[in-house]
Amino acid sequence: MLKVEDLNVYYGNIHALKGVSLEINEGEIVTLIGANGAGKSTLLKTISGLLKPKQGKIIFEGKSITAKAAQTIVKQGISHVPEGRRVFANMTVEENLQLGAYLRKDKKGIKQDMEMVYDLFPRLLERLKQQAGTLSGGEQQMLAMGRALMAKPRLLLLDEPSMGLAPLLVKTIFRIIEEINVTGTTVLLVEQNANLALSIADRAYVVETGRIVLSGNAEELTSSEKVKMAYLGGN
């Protein structure tokens, strides 16, 4: 479904991604784990068109989306829930969700998807007219995810959805990610909480300083000594 080949991305002269290649098949949950600063967010931003690569290719469903504008990529079916949620704090929950459907014209479909989002996140329905900036961190994460789903993506990019949330909420969010996946959305999940990410993922890639250093089935990686040492808290 998505194929990334030899991607090189720079910030000025900082070489943030150094020849990253990976592949995601339809229906999977693939997770990207790695320390802070490894380049995970940079990779997601490059896939969604916020950053332009200096070199390399990104192919989505057989078509090149390399260096395309973000709006084109959303239209093709990739939505990105950015790190730190980035909800529109000055707008209501409802307006945030409407903006998620910005490029869609099918009024009926939009309405149905709103209902779908309310089913997934009943909290949002209770807070429709509330300013997004007044929501709790967990609710903002739900809103950011709901907003991304409103674009009806086939591939969902999630950047650290568990960041700063209480353990119970993290569990809820991860259960919902699985639910979203089961209903037909492919997921690329970036997480620092590697344990949790590996527990729901089919496959995983490990990123270190801009390179993929390890990849494989989630179970394989969970039991790999190297991953245990570096990301799963020792033994």
Next chain:
Amino acid sequence: MEIIQQLVNGISLGSIYALIALGYTMVYGIVKLINFAHGDVFMVGSFVGFYSITFLHLSFFPALILSMVACALFGVLIERIAYKPLRNATRIAALITAIGVSLLIENGMIFFRGAQLEAYPNDILPTNKINLLGVTVESKSLLILGVSVALMIILQFVVHKTKIGKAMRAVSHDAEAAKLMGINVNNTISATFAIGSSLAGAAGVIFGTYYYKIEPLMGVIPGLKAFVAAVLGGIGIIPGAMVGGLLLGVIESLVSAAGGSLWRDGVAFIVLILILIFMPQGIFGKNKREKV
């Protein structure tokens, strides 16, 4: 009753400041730029209105609309040519460019038509005296006030209820997140310039209809005062610009009524200094420090 008369004058003047201030505040909200050429767009709008009325023999409303359309295009042109290439440049570079654009428009106007005054005809709108609860007001003032208020209501509708308005608010809050929604940030910024400039154009026609005399440097002082009004209300905040404009107009009129006519132009700058000292975030501004 004299005081009420002055209040009416102040509100009329203030609604002109408010219309101009809206453009400052909207543009600032979305690209964090003080568009110092905005007062000159107001001047151009005033001239477009003048020529529409005198050469094209249009009446008030068609002239108003023509001027708004012309200024919308002019605003987009300024943005695309002068500001867009500087989107990622330092703020000071953009600010200096804005001052340069302002000087270019003023002197360009003088180059093409000379610096002489022009006067709007005085029969564009009916000037009956109307007696309202013992106060005489000109029907013209009421009509002008009505037009300004109507434009502000339309603006509120556009910003809050339409797709482009929502896109504008999203971009001004977080342009990168807006891109992830599929919003075309460049077009949204252009639309903001178009709307803000069209309001300045409307203000220009209203100004000419109300005060008659226009000239190529007429945008300088109202532009600065509208800027003060925008800061007073809280820069970047739309209702703030409306309230700030009206408040400044009323303060000015009351000061001149109290015998300080000579102080009239100074008042705005005293207000500016006072806000910057005591309430830098403005009336509607949230009390947060700006990221630098």
